[in-house]
Amino acid sequence: MPVMDLAARLGGAARIETFKADTVLFHRGDVTRHMFGVVDGQAYLRRTTIEGAEIVVHRALGGDLFAEAALFSSSYHCDGIAVAGARIAWFEKTALLDMMQTDGRFAVAFCRRIAGQVQRLRSNIELRAIRSAEDRIMAALSLRLGEGETRYEPAGSWKGFAAEIGLTHEALYRALKRLEQAKRLRRDGPVVELGV
Amino acid sequence: MPVMDLAARLGGAARIETFKADTVLFHRGDVTRHMFGVVDGQAYLRRTTIEGAEIVVHRALGGDLFAEAALFSSSYHCDGIAVAGARIAWFEKTALLDMMQTDGRFAVAFCRRIAGQVQRLRSNIELRAIRSAEDRIMAALSLRLGEGETRYEPAGSWKGFAAEIGLTHEALYRALKRLEQAKRLRRDGPVVELGV
DNA sequence: CGTCCGCTTGACTCAGATCAAACTTGGTGG
DNA sequence: CCACCAAGTTTGATCTGAGTCAAGCGGACG
Numbered sequence: 001m002p003v004m005d006l007a008a009r010l011g012g013a014a015r016i017e018t019f020k021a022d023t024v025l026f027h028r029g030d031v032t033r034h035m036f037g038v039v040d041g042q043a044y045l046r047r048t049t050i051e052g053a054e055i056v057v058h059r060a061l062g063g064d065l066f067a068e069a070a071l072f073s074s075s076y077h078c079d080g081i082a083v084a085g086a087r088i089a090w091f092e093k094t095a096l097l098d099m100m101q102t103d104g105r106f107a108v109a110f111c112r113r114i115a116g117q118v119q120r121l122r123s124n125i126e127l128r129a130i131r132s133a134e135d136r137i138m139a140a141l142s143l144r145l146g147e148g149e150t151r152y153e154p155a156g157s158w159k160g161f162a163a164e165i166g167l168t169h170e171a172l173y174r175a176l177k178r179l180e181q182a183k184r185l186r187r188d189g190p191v192v193e194l195g196v
Numbered sequence: 197m198p199v200m201d202l203a204a205r206l207g208g209a210a211r212i213e214t215f216k217a218d219t220v221l222f223h224r225g226d227v228t229r230h231m232f233g234v235v236d237g238q239a240y241l242r243r244t245t246i247e248g249a250e251i252v253v254h255r256a257l258g259g260d261l262f263a264e265a266a267l268f269s270s271s272y273h274c275d276g277i278a279v280a281g282a283r284i285a286w287f288e289k290t291a292l293l294d295m296m297q298t299d300g301r302f303a304v305a306f307c308r309r310i311a312g313q314v315q316r317l318r319s320n321i322e323l324r325a326i327r328s329a330e331d332r333i334m335a336a337l338s339l340r341l342g343e344g345e346t347r348y349e350p351a352g353s354w355k356g357f358a359a360e361i362g363l364t365h366e367a368l369y370r371a372l373k374r375l376e377q378a379k380r381l382r383r384d385g386p387v388v389e390l391g392v
Numbered sequence: 393c394g395t396c397c398g399c400t401t402g403a404c405t406c407a408g409a410t411c412a413a414a415c416t417t418g419g420t421g422g
Numbered sequence: 423c424c425a426c427c428a429a430g431t432t433t434g435a436t437c438t439g440a441g442t443c444a445a446g447c448g449g450a451c452g
Contacts, residue, residue, distance in 0.1 A: 072311040107303035115268040121317035
């Protein structure tokens with residue numbers, strides 16, 4: 001169920017907007033009125049711990065839905081941010097819920113998406129439990145790469161990548177360096193090449 | 197949609213079993229044929245990191261569904277374990293999917309459950325990102341307690357609780373001791389009382 | 393009665409966090 | 423066109439607190 005198809009089916013209950021600079025789509029605690037879709041660019045969900053650390057809980061790229069869980073909650077549980085240059089689709093919550101109620105196929109498809117999130121989040125927890133920075137990075141890269149792929153370029157910056165996997169950027173850069181010295185990967189500007 | 201109601205609706209596509217000792221319901225990688233429900237007792241999902249650490253990704257108590265995400269995946273992504281004494285309901289995957297397809301209300305209700313999991317998992321990630329053992333414990337207790345509640349007793353053991361929030365049991369016990377000394381909580385056998 | 397397992401405490405280690413500073417790079421605006 | 427600013431990148435020095443290993447206690451259960 002690609003984002004644009006969904007927008008077409010919802011008609012007036014959907015609109016698309018482009019953002020020049022980083023923009024907060026919603027704050028934690030706001031009443032939920034919309035679910036979102038990333039048409040182009042990226043958006044991410046952010047939470048802040050009591051210690052003040054900001055952690056990226058989810059990053060959505062072009063084609064992804066965003067804040068699906070908000071459909072079933074009265075308030076957002078994270079901050080939602082659209083990255084500069086992103087095109088974001090706004091879907092009205094009520095329209096989507098109606099559609100699910102009446103269209104079983106759609107409901108199942110939607111459920112499948114959310115179930116996928118659950119598994120990704122569990123992988124994320126497993127990932128963050130890896131103590132060694134090097135192993136954590138390698139595991140994160142494996143998760144992000146498809147079968148047989150060997151090159152990776154982070155969406156955004158390496159600094160952002162560090163936040164996503166729960167490392168400080170200093171620890172990340174140092175570990176990347178060690179990995180390169182150990183010939184477990186090679187760096188070439190913003191992209192890394194796995195294995196040698 | 198309580199577990200027993202679901203079992204009744206599914207008829208022959210559901211069965212209930214009781215386990216004397218800890219039992220593995222499924223292994224990571226097994227083909228998914230069932231979703232589960234905890235009638236009584238508890239069950240948990242476990243993953244093992246490359247470093248060999250076993251982490252508890254989810255713990256289900258009486259009345260909870262278990263391994264919902266398996267419905268939309270061809271293989272399990274975690275190990276599923278029934279704790280000694282648990283009564284577990286087995287639901288056939290295909291029967292459930294059919295039911296969702298035909299009954300929109302049921303599909304939405306099911307989706308709501310999974311969406312709830314997503315939010316709990318995100319809270320969990322936030323929780324595990326808290327570095328200080330003391331703060332992490334306090335945050336975990338807050339999450340588990342309802343509004344106004346002040347007493348908590350872990351399902352299972354404190355050791356298990358430690359695994360759930362990503363601490364070693366030693367670190368947990370030490371932090372509990374410090375928290376008690378700082379009068380942020382009081383321990384009384386297996387239960388803790390928040391705030392003095 | 394013995395074994396298992398949760399609980400508890402101690403001593404030590406170490407890897408990542410933290411603080412600090414320099415250097416790229418890209419974009420803005422005068 | 424260049425000064426300037428913001429943000430990412432890189433490296434160094436130091437610190438800290440959770441992990442690890444080790445050992446002893448006590449209750450439950452067969």
